Amino acid sequence: MTVQMREARVHRLPMSAPNDTSAIANLIASGEIDPGSIVAILGKSEGNGCVNDFTRGYAVQSLELLLSSYLDTARIHNICMVMSGGTEGALSPHWILFEAMSAMKANPARFPEGALALGTHVTDDFAPEEIGRLAQVEAVAAGVHAAMAQAGIARVEDVHFVQIKCPLLTAERIRAAGGASQVATTDTLRSMGLSRGASALGVALALGEISKAELSNAAIGADLSLFSTRASCSAGVELMGCEILIMGMSSQWSGPLAIGHAVMGDALDVDPVRGVLRSFGLGENGQLDPAGRARITALLVKAEASKSGHVRGARHTMLDDSDISSTRHARGFVAGALGGLIGHSELFVSGGAEHQGPDGGGPCAIICDRT
Missing domain, CATH: 3.30.1330.170 (Cyanuric acid hydrolase/Barbiturase, RU A)
Incomplete structure (x- = not known):
């Protein structure tokens, strides 16, 4: 049949x-x-x-x-x-x-656990005063549920990664909202972090990683004990809503592709990523060989500079550089760590991990061909 x-x-x-x-x-x-x-x-x-x-x-x-x-x-x-x-x-x-x-x-029993499943949702545009606030959190949570339904993913534990593009504030958008008293921040660079954070908390809420009672406007960007282990959010000037891509596993999908995820505890924590590779039968202790490397279709990860100013007890200067944003340093650093593990440089490393994994770390997902 x-x-x-x-x-x-x-x-x-x-x-x-x-x-x-x-x-x-x-x-x-x-x-x-x-x-x-x-x-x-x-x-x-x-x-x-x-x-x-x-x-x-x-x-x-x-x-x-x-x-x-x-x-x-x-x-x-x-x-x-x-x-x-x-x-x-x-x-x-x-x-x-x-x-x-x-x-x-x-x-369909060839891979009993199913295969990579995809679901998408595009939210309505936000008003500038909603960016980085609870309205954005709630809209993203609803969008995640809609994308799960589209993908045929019934259980939140079968969601492995949620990639989101979210908006930011510009001087013009702040002016249109009525000025500083109406928006979450007048610092346009900080607005990127608040938007990423609100989006990530929306994912965490949708996946049951946090409760609605824990959320408030004041918590966004401040209470970093609240985070998602599967959210990756990137802010940009080119849109005013959120575009949401759900990646998970479902028995309603077939094919050779599968996805797994892990959480890096800090910028050097490659062992959880290695664990995902082992789950796909890629058990090398060093860098993947060419055959193993060819099976990795995509690696997606969040990167950020730890707020403590240290990585494993050693001081870093990413937060003190007035010329180059810390997100740029973090992307390059984590890309080097994971590139050495995977063996190529086409890695989707996204900077700024507010509410996306623990401080200084971040979620990582790998899509692998099982054949």
Whole structure:
């Protein structure tokens, strides 16, 4: 008896510049990517990852221009386009494209635990005064539940990673809201952290990692004992709502791809990541060999500079650099640690981990081909 299921496909593709969609275009032309099946595209672009990083919007505009030849505007709007700026160190700019395909599977017991499942949701736009506040938390929590339902994931423990793109405040948006008294902060760089934090707390609330009673506007960005172990949130100027991509495991999905997650306790804590690799049968103690490396479709991780100013008792200066944001230092540092483990530099390392894992650490997810 055949079972009608869905199958996730994931493509990691190079990017020579934020407007370089040629690798995607080539796979569409060859038939390897069906534009109608695309549900999300992540991008690591080479900007500064701060408020004025327009490489993110440039990348989204370039993707929309490419896809407009195949899809109508409404369909393009429903594709989650999560652009994360900052490729410090040897991080390589790249795309990660997700497809959800219809699939017929004669033997659903081949992988009894199911396969990689994808769900998406795009929230309504926020008013500037809602960014970084409870309204954003609650909207994201509802969006996570909607994306889980779309993915056919019934249990919160089967959600392994939630990738979110969220908005930030600009001087113009603050003015439009009525000034400083109306918004969570007038510091536009800090607004990125508050927005990331509110989004992460929305994930934590939806997945039962925290309770609603623990939440308040004052707790956002302040009570860092509240966090999600599966949220990855990136803020940008190019949108006013949140785009949510759920990645988990479901028996309603087939195919060779699976996802696992871990939490890094600090920027050097690669052992939990190694544990995920072992769960996929990649048990090398050192760097993955070429065959093992080829099975890793994507690695996604959060990075931040610890608020204590130390990593394992040794002082760091990431928080004291007035020229370069600490998020940029953290991305480069964690990318180096994990790049040495995986063996390549196309890693989706996102900076700023407010309420995303413990201080100085962050959630990490690996998508692996089990064949």
